[in-house]
Amino acid sequence: MSVKQISIFMENRPGRISAVTKLLGEGGIDIRAMALADTTDFGILRIIVDDEEKCVKLLSEAGYSARATAVVAVGFDDKPGALAAVMQVLYENNISVEYMYSFISKEAGKAYIMLRVDDNDAAAAALEEKGFTLLNSGDLFGNK
Amino acid sequence: MPKYWNEKIECMSRQEMISLQNERLVAQVKHVWDNVPYYRKKMEEKGVTPDDIKSIDDLHKLPFLSKADLRDAYPYGLLAKPLADCVRIQSTSGTTGKRVVAFYTQHDIDLWEDCCARAIVAAGGTNEDVCQVCYGYGLFTGGPGLNGGSHKVGCLTLPMSSGNTERQIQFMRDLGSTILCCTPSYAAYIGETLHKMGYGPDDIKLKAGIFGAEPWTEEMRREIERLLGIKAYDIYGLTETSGPGVSFECEEQTGMHINEDHFIAEIIDPDTGEVLPEGSKGELVFTSITKEAFPLLRYRTRDICVLTREKCSCGRTLVKMSKPMGRTDDMLIIRGVNVFPSQIESVLLKMSNASPNYQIVVDRVNNTDTFEIRVEMTDEMFSDTIKSVEAVEDKISADMLSMLGIKAKIRLVEPNSIPRSEGKAVRVIDKRKLV
Numbered sequence: 168m169s170v171k172q173i174s175i176f177m178e179n180r181p182g183r184i185s186a187v188t189k190l191l192g193e194g195g196i197d198i199r200a201m202a203l204a205d206t207t208d209f210g211i212l213r214i215i216v217d218d219e220e221k222c223v224k225l226l227s228e229a230g231y232s233a234r235a236t237a238v239v240a241v242g243f244d245d246k247p248g249a250l251a252a253v254m255q256v257l258y259e260n261n262i263s264v265e266y267m268y269s270f271i272s273k274e275a276g277k278a279y280i281m282l283r284v285d286d287n288d289a290a291a292a293a294l295e296e297k298g299f300t301l302l303n304s305g306d307l308f309g310n311k
Numbered sequence: 312m313p314k315y316w317n318e319k320i321e322c323m324s325r326q327e328m329i330s331l332q333n334e335r336l337v338a339q340v341k342h343v344w345d346n347v348p349y350y351r352k353k354m355e356e357k358g359v360t361p362d363d364i365k366s367i368d369d370l371h372k373l374p375f376l377s378k379a380d381l382r383d384a385y386p387y388g389l390l391a392k393p394l395a396d397c398v399r400i401q402s403t404s405g406t407t408g409k410r411v412v413a414f415y416t417q418h419d420i421d422l423w424e425d426c427c428a429r430a431i432v433a434a435g436g437t438n439e440d441v442c443q444v445c446y447g448y449g450l451f452t453g454g455p456g457l458n459g460g461s462h463k464v465g466c467l468t469l470p471m472s473s474g475n476t477e478r479q480i481q482f483m484r485d486l487g488s489t490i491l492c493c494t495p496s497y498a499a500y501i502g503e504t505l506h507k508m509g510y511g512p513d514d515i516k517l518k519a520g521i522f523g524a525e526p527w528t529e530e531m532r533r534e535i536e537r538l539l540g541i542k543a544y545d546i547y548g549l550t551e552t553s554g555p556g557v558s559f560e561c562e563e564q565t566g567m568h569i570n571e572d573h574f575i576a577e578i579i580d581p582d583t584g585e586v587l588p589e590g591s592k593g594e595l596v597f598t599s600i601t602k603e604a605f606p607l608l609r610y611r612t613r614d615i616c617v618l619t620r621e622k623c624s625c626g627r628t629l630v631k632m633s634k635p636m637g638r639t640d641d642m643l644i645i646r647g648v649n650v651f652p653s654q655i656e657s658v659l660l661k662m663s664n665a666s667p668n669y670q671i672v673v674d675r676v677n678n679t680d681t682f683e684i685r686v687e688m689t690d691e692m693f694s695d696t697i698k699s700v701e702a703v704e705d706k707i708s709a710d711m712l713s714m715l716g717i718k719a720k721i722r723l724v725e726p727n728s729i730p731r732s733e734g735k736a737v738r739v740i741d742k743r744k745l746v
Binding site: 172174176177178183204206208209211213227230231232233234236265266283 | 688689690692693694695696697698700701722723724725726727728
């Protein structure tokens with residue numbers, strides 16, 4: 168079970184995030200989660216949206232380099248130690264995390280993270296076995 | 312202290328020089344006709360035979376050679392002597408991956424080193440001097456040329472090659488170097504490093520520097536002179552004609568005297584090929600009249616400059632050329648290395664599988680050239696992790712280094728972000744303002 172994330176290549180200069188978010192806003196794209204990774208020269212904006220096909224089309228037409236990647240969305244109780252438990256499962260199963268970011272929960276008492284790992288299927292199976300909740304796009308945008 | 316290395320030649324009357332050139336040119340044309348089928352064919356196509364060349368007044372009848380000819384004839388097509396008679400190869404980076412290789416007999420090496428010796432003596436060098444050569448040694452002509460000239464003059468020669476600047480300064484201090492030979496940007500860097508190490512001109516014995524292989528300004532000259540407490544002399548040359556020492560500066564510092572007994576200089580209109588009168592600005596063309604192995608006739612340097620025969624206060628009668636004021640092609644000289652935009656395009660397409668949409672940005676920061684290549688991102692090159700994007704940059708950077716021989720900073724930019732005027736992208740931004 169996975170969620171499609173859109174990654175966008177952006178130069179590290181003023182106005183770029185403004186331009187891309189404006190484009191998505193005007194295109195009616197709902198962003199559920201986001202993270203920005205940056206280096207001195209460039210950044211990669213990663214977003215989870217309600218309609219990834221439309222989003223990629225919008226970005227490509229506007230001349231951005233964008234790519235859809237599968238990531239794992241995990242839900243767990245919002246309490247100390249819960250995130251560590253998730254990480255422990257990945258570590259025990261020899262799964263490497265490329266990057267991850269958290270996003271806002273609409274359900275009280277729950278926390279969510281997006282995980283980009285070297286093996287999504289293995290991560291999903293291992294986490295489900297330990298009773299963690301995995302979400303799909305429908306779960307993320309179902310009750311908006 | 313001798314003022315000239317070869318007073319007879321360097322101060323020869325114009326009439327004597329013309330008759331020397333006449334005699335040497337006639338013999339050289341015959342040598343080339345007999346031994347270089349490639350050039351003979353060019354002469355035949357133009358309907359010229361050695362009989363038509365009786366003096367330097369007939370020089371304009373001969374066909375030109377260009378960098379394209381060197382590529383076509385690579386590697387042996389312009390060789391005029393059996394390989395058994397050759398003792399050396401030097402090389403320069405060339406367009407689209409093919410290098411220019413030049414061959415030398417011992418006679419050719421001797422005349423080249425003799426030209427460099429003239430430059431060293433013109434800069435005040437004698438056998439009492441310690442000459443530190445920090446040009447690169449190897450296929451590049453800088454190190455071997457000045458090294459040979461320094462030996463001829465009898466200087467104690469320090470063949471340092473480039474790099475390891477603190478060690479350069481340590482040797483300079485410990486061994487009392489008095490003459491420095493390197494690129495002007497490296498000279499400036501040595502000067503800055505000297506000051507950073509807490510030393511100044513009074514802590515070294517340098518009195519003169521001979522700097523070439525890349526364009527530099529009068530401002531840069533003054534800066535180097537101030538940093539190192541020396542007099543800085545320009546030197547010019549190209550691998551195709553031999554190497555450094557084709558022309559050199561005297562104490563007047565108002566242009567470089569061409570060693571006319573070996574190289575006849577002409578200025579032509581780069582568009583029509585017509586020879587321009589003295590004092591005109593145009594493309595510099597050289598004819599080697601003494602070289603045996605690689606005697607290029609009417610070689611188009613692509614350098615734009617002016618020749619002058621005004622009397623020089625140094626006493627030399629050799630014609631003077633101005634610093635090159637630009638190029639007729641798109642060649643860039645970055646940290647002394649020749650770089651053509653076409654090479655960069657070819658690396659991106661053939662080696663790196665990258666977008667051919669690029670832009671070169673050259674600048675000079677603290678007297679050192681900075682070299683950045685901006686490459687537009689494509690969907691194929693992009694993925695969601697930083698490390699994969701950095702791997703793309705590293706791959707391009709390594710490919711560029713292996714092709715160009717110098718390091719470039721690779722910066723990936725967004726698609727369509729490189730400005731296009733009339734559909735054609737602006738490929739080169741040179742901010743150095745050298746002319």
